[in-house]
Amino acid sequence: MHLLHILKALFMAVMLMTAIAANAEIPRPEVVEAEGKCVEPTDVMRRNHMEFILHQRDETVHEGIRTSKHSFKQCISCHAVKDDQGEYVKVDDSKHFCVTCHEYAAVNIDCFQCHADTPRSTDKHELRVNE
Amino acid sequence: MNKSTMKNNDALVDKKRRAILGGTTAAIAGMAIAPGIFLTETAQARPVDQPVSSKTRWGILINTNNCNDCNDCVTACQNENGWGAGSSDEKNSRPDQKAQWIRTVKVTNKETGYAKTLPMMCQHCESPPCVDVCPTGASFKREDGIVLVDKHICIGCRYCMMACPYKARSFIHEKLTDQLSYAPRGIGTVESCTMCVHRVDNGENPACVDACSDSMIFGDLNDPDSNISRELAKHGGTQIRADLRLNPGVRYQGLNV
């Protein structure tokens, strides 16, 4: 009985130390803040950005609704991160806005398999701002 | 720019053809002289927060009598949508694997030797076979008649490519990194001409139409007063593979091979 208690305590100690050590090793993501105010409050965005993106994409693709508030392209143009050379970082770079958190949370995103991951200065059109 | 190249190719153009269709050419030339006519009708685009409706049906009318295979329409599309020469992507794909949204097709009558060229892209059918066969509904027709691929739900099965009578669709065979923000395109999905839906929603013409405004008209087929409808009512237009009864929104004039 006594032995079992010792073993249990030892086990828990090891787990606790591993947890502390693990936490100490994984750095929090360094999110580069964009300028200006986001279209939603930060905590709302953190939890629900996926819903906004999914909802907007269906409206845009199927119904042609291109409001700027939840426009994916607008998100990119505000949140684009530049590297030391002044070039926008692409999605293969860990400093990319979306990648910083998604890499930390280990949640795979496939948006940028199709979507441009940087604002394109070669785009000839400006999105019409929502009246 | 088309008019000047036409002058250079004068000798090659069938004079008889020009005489018969002089009326059509004049009508279209007249339109080009007053560019305001084009822009006014499509500039009244609907507000961005309003969904598209079937009251409108977008169509393109192409006069092939003026087509001299200059490929301006192709180049414009490439630059607008970021494929082919308009992109640094698709380096690994073989030529038969590279995407092609629009191409010029040369039709020759073997018996008479008469030939015509025409631009060929997604015909935006009213009853698109590609929409019928798509298992997930990714290939769909928007209410205003534009046929698109919703690449969020495309699983890349390529059944739509089998089903399209016009070979309008392309499959992306490798990873892309150089996409334009108005034209998302990605590995493992199928794509085709979008009728520049991002431009249309912004009150503009498709890029190919603007590149060849002498010979291409874009407009609302459901509006009897639009340029395209009036031109079709006056001088007619044909559909490619009309026998399939798909009622494409892309119409042609001058296909008399």
Next chain:
Amino acid sequence: MKKIYFSEISGNSLGYLAIIAGLGLLVALGFGAFLYMEHNGHWVTGMNNEIVWGLPHVFAVFLIVAASGALNVASISSVFSKTAYKPLARLSGLLSLALLAGGLAVLVLDLGRPDRLIVAMTYYNFKSIFAWNIYLYTGFFVIVIIYLWMMMERKMNGFTKAAGTTAFIWRLALTTGTGSIFGFIVARQLYDSAIYAPLFIVMSFSFGLAIFILVLMATYGGTGRPLGDAILFRLKNLLGVFIAAVLLMVTIFYLTDLYGTEHHDAVAFILNGDNIYTKLFWVVQIILGSLAPLALLYNPVTGTSRAWIAIASILVIIGGLAQLYVILIGGQAFPLVLFPGMEVSSSFADGVVASYSPSLPEFLLGLGGVAIALIIVALAMKVLQFAPNSLADADVDPHYKAAS
């Protein structure tokens, strides 16, 4: 007829282990090929914008078609109450499930976005025969598993006929759905025909039975259990009937297309073209895959020899693969007709016969699917009681009379 006893195969021999190891290697290679294609994109394959479905689809469609046909033997026993086939019903059900699993694996793994399988299972466009097929294929799994359960659990045996009839109707719908993938395509000269549904149904009879015969002979030869002539000869005669039925459908298809002038170019392309499809059609599909097996199976000398029956079955399979290659690849290679009777050319392969060279990853993926099917059968027989202890004439032939 005497009571049939089923038992697991022992699966202890070196030969069995070698088979499992070999099949396992093929499965691993197939999976590796899939990873290679998915990671790099389809540019590493021979497929392109003209030939969008290649060798993997030839294998996949073959396996799926054979799967529904492999259930035939069970259907004959349950639905048509032929007692001679009853002992074989369990193995028939197992084989059909295994072949379908292999075929579907190849089909899914060749998708441009196989990570979106969940999308395929949650978003449906019911005008598409593909969408119906998703239900037909998954439903087939459920129904055949229930059918096997009814057969294998004694107190459920009363429901065998009901389950078997359901399975029979379902597999006809499934094969109709598979054939209609091509039959419903209006765009292409070599598709767009109602005959694809019945053609695929008779093809399934033929391919499924050929594979069943080979699996039966391999299992009983390998385990040393007796396999009597009575049952084997019934099966081989049936195979001959099915081969003839396929020949009939193929003849009707091409004859009908030959009648209408608009299809002449397309038919000439397959039957009399200067290309691989004509060679595959005549040499492999017709001569090797249909006429030779027919002759072998009905000739009194070769038709009673186990070796020749096995060879005939293998020839049917090879002919079937060639037939599907001609249908799938040949059908895509023939150019679309935008302007009937006119010559067309462009930068996008208009008016020209599309070319296709199968690549190694495609072949390995297809082979991997075959290996998945066979390894499922081999492992399942060791775990559950699929195979009768004896298929000797004395035990299973309903007309057996002991030599006096």
